[in-house]
Amino acid sequence: MHELSVATSLVDMACEKAHAMGGVRVEALHLRLGPLSGVVKDALLFSFEVAAQGTPIEGARLVIETTPITVLCPTCAEERVLASAQRRRCPVCDTPTPELTGGRELELRALEVWEDAAAHR
Numbered sequence: 344m345h346e347l348s349v350a351t352s353l354v355d356m357a358c359e360k361a362h363a364m365g366g367v368r369v370e371a372l373h374l375r376l377g378p379l380s381g382v383v384k385d386a387l388l389f390s391f392e393v394a395a396q397g398t399p400i401e402g403a404r405l406v407i408e409t410t411p412i413t414v415l416c417p418t419c420a421e422e423r424v425l426a427s428a429q430r431r432r433c434p435v436c437d438t439p440t441p442e443l444t445g446g447r448e449l450e451l452r453a454l455e456v457w458e459d460a461a462a463h464r
């Protein structure tokens with residue numbers, strides 16, 4: 344299952360970072376996920392829980408931010424947001440826009456650690 348291998352590498356990455364930060368407790372992982380990344384959000388959430396079990400980050404939340412599908416319109420010379428990947432045309436001038444500039448993201452944007460919360464007290 345594709346999502347499980349993605350989840351496992353996220354868990355590994357988070358464990359490494361937490362260790363590098365002095366063994367802090369990870370509260371949450373913030374992930375940016377594009378609709379065209381090929382990863383199903385719900386499946387990833389489920390796989391993440393499974394993958395995190397028995398690791399130092401067990402119990403951490405996975406927070407997924409879905410990114411928009413964006414294209415570069417050659418006519419407008421501007422980045423436009425598409426409502427759906429099925430129709431790859433500029434929503435403003437209707438020019439075909441084969442060049443995707445966003446929507447395939449799969450990146451770990453931030454780690455929320457226990458220390459951060461303590462620092463604000």
Ligand SMILES: [Zn+2]
Binds near residue numbers: 416418434435437438
């Ligand atoms: Zn356009």
